[in-house]
Amino acid sequence: MSFDLVLFGGTGDLAWRKLMPALFQAFRHGTLPEGGRIIGIARDDLGDAQYRELIRSRFDDVELAKRPTPEEFDRFAGLLHFLRLDLSQPQDYRRLADMLRERHAETVVMYLATAPDLFTTVCQQIAAAGLNRPNTRLVLEKPLGHDLESNREINETVRSVLSERQIFRIDHYLGKPAVQNLFAMRFGNALFEPVWRREHISNIQITIAEDLGVEKRGAFYDKTGALRDMVQNHALQLLCALAMEPPINAHADAIRDEKLKVLRSLHPWTPETIDQHVVRGQYGAGTANRQSVRGYRDEPGVDPESRTETFVALRTGISSWRWAGVPFYIRTGKRLISREAQIVVNYRQAPHAIYNAPAGSWNRLVINLQPRDGLQLHLLALGQENRRNGQSLAPVHLDLDFDKRFGSERVGAYERLLLDVIAGRLNLFVRSDEQEAAWRWVEPIMEHWAADERGPRPYAAGTWGPSASSAMIARDGLCWSEEC
Numbered sequence: 001m002s003f004d005l006v007l008f009g010g011t012g013d014l015a016w017r018k019l020m021p022a023l024f025q026a027f028r029h030g031t032l033p034e035g036g037r038i039i040g041i042a043r044d045d046l047g048d049a050q051y052r053e054l055i056r057s058r059f060d061d062v063e064l065a066k067r068p069t070p071e072e073f074d075r076f077a078g079l080l081h082f083l084r085l086d087l088s089q090p091q092d093y094r095r096l097a098d099m100l101r102e103r104h105a106e107t108v109v110m111y112l113a114t115a116p117d118l119f120t121t122v123c124q125q126i127a128a129a130g131l132n133r134p135n136t137r138l139v140l141e142k143p144l145g146h147d148l149e150s151n152r153e154i155n156e157t158v159r160s161v162l163s164e165r166q167i168f169r170i171d172h173y174l175g176k177p178a179v180q181n182l183f184a185m186r187f188g189n190a191l192f193e194p195v196w197r198r199e200h201i202s203n204i205q206i207t208i209a210e211d212l213g214v215e216k217r218g219a220f221y222d223k224t225g226a227l228r229d230m231v232q233n234h235a236l237q238l239l240c241a242l243a244m245e246p247p248i249n250a251h252a253d254a255i256r257d258e259k260l261k262v263l264r265s266l267h268p269w270t271p272e273t274i275d276q277h278v279v280r281g282q283y284g285a286g287t288a289n290r291q292s293v294r295g296y297r298d299e300p301g302v303d304p305e306s307r308t309e310t311f312v313a314l315r316t317g318i319s320s321w322r323w324a325g326v327p328f329y330i331r332t333g334k335r336l337i338s339r340e341a342q343i344v345v346n347y348r349q350a351p352h353a354i355y356n357a358p359a360g361s362w363n364r365l366v367i368n369l370q371p372r373d374g375l376q377l378h379l380l381a382l383g384q385e386n387r388r389n390g391q392s393l394a395p396v397h398l399d400l401d402f403d404k405r406f407g408s409e410r411v412g413a414y415e416r417l418l419l420d421v422i423a424g425r426l427n428l429f430v431r432s433d434e435q436e437a438a439w440r441w442v443e444p445i446m447e448h449w450a451a452d453e454r455g456p457r458p459y460a461a462g463t464w465g466p467s468a469s470s471a472m473i474a475r476d477g478l479c480w481s482e483e484c
């Protein structure tokens, strides 16, 4: 299948750090359809050869399971082209139309890896240049808007030029192998589904922790914050994957219909529940990787008086027969103690104890999303003490490390998502109504915080966030997984 992949923002951070390595990996794995062109677009005055050289030089700084040999890179570089174009200039799009017309590829993917304020212009100009054909697919990166209204505006513009089945809204968490395995585990095995409900599950915890600070993105982050940057999209998509009903089939809309139902069933917020069940924090100076690091307000690009949250912990619930009474906890932040993304499903304790079990022991399923992908099932078994009395249980776990089991050169999130766009598979992309439902749910928190003089709670870099996060979960008689 021939394709043209147009990378608007082809010299930007996302393009060289994530998209090019992902395309290279697909090329190396032989899964990138043959006969494709990758066309980088930016305002620099570069030719194809210079663009290839630029990408080659950047490859030294990206994460790749194995460095490419010069020959391997040269073969990949043969796919790369560059077009100088100012996206704010309508007349420039004619050059893109000419370039695409040269080939009449079966599929044209347009990937908007530019600042979001260009999205509307680009969509309008793509249409004005007659590039919104039935074989066009448009990929949109987060953030898609700043709130419900701006999200709707973008979606309306995009849908006025392309149909929903041509629009691929990326949430790269959905491309992570462990998230796909979560779907596979739930809907490909008979074992879990009967116990995937309130009668057996006590609570579910989702943690997306980063040890890095805002790095070079202080100015962007200061206008965004953890709620918009992580909760509204990634954390809620994980929650949907955990809580959704089994879809009627594996088609995109069957899956998205079920995710949408979850988003619509989340407990709505009131000012009282926000104060009680949502904690916002902001990192101060501390230690990361044994080095002293500055606080958020001292980061370049950040307002020294900033009230932007770099940490959120919250408790919510789902109004449904399956999940009534089961708390779902979400926690995410920057400059936390380590980089890890993990889901912990805590089961209820055995209803009647005939063994001695250590205090606070119960079955739990741990799904690790990063830094490694894997599943651990924590069980209780007769341990050392058994030699003496045969009555004492010890915690043990079954450990499935996907990297070990399937090899570390597995398909990464962006690789998988890019291949899906080229193939037209929408399963792992977010529909506009899902996005709107997610914004609608977080918006009362945003509004409440904007009017609340108290601001975020400070926490030292290199910790698990403000102590109020532990206190919030402790009020339910529970603890975060690392605390118990």
Ligand code: NAP
Residues within 6 Å of the ligand: 008, 009, 010, 011, 012, 013, 014, 015, 017, 018, 041, 042, 043, 044, 085, 086, 087, 088, 112, 113, 114, 115, 116, 141, 142, 143
């Ligand atoms: P970036 O490093 O600032 O790159 C922006 C790209 O757009 C550059 O290639 C830039 O090239 C090009 N560009 C800007 N204005 C242009 C214009 N008028 N005409 C043509 N090209 C133009 O930004 P980024 O970090 O890659 O982020 C891109 C998008 O992805 C943003 O929406 C961001 O929120 C999102 N995102 C990024 C990451 C990440 O890890 N970086 C992760 C998730 C989402 P010239 O200025 O040379 O023209």
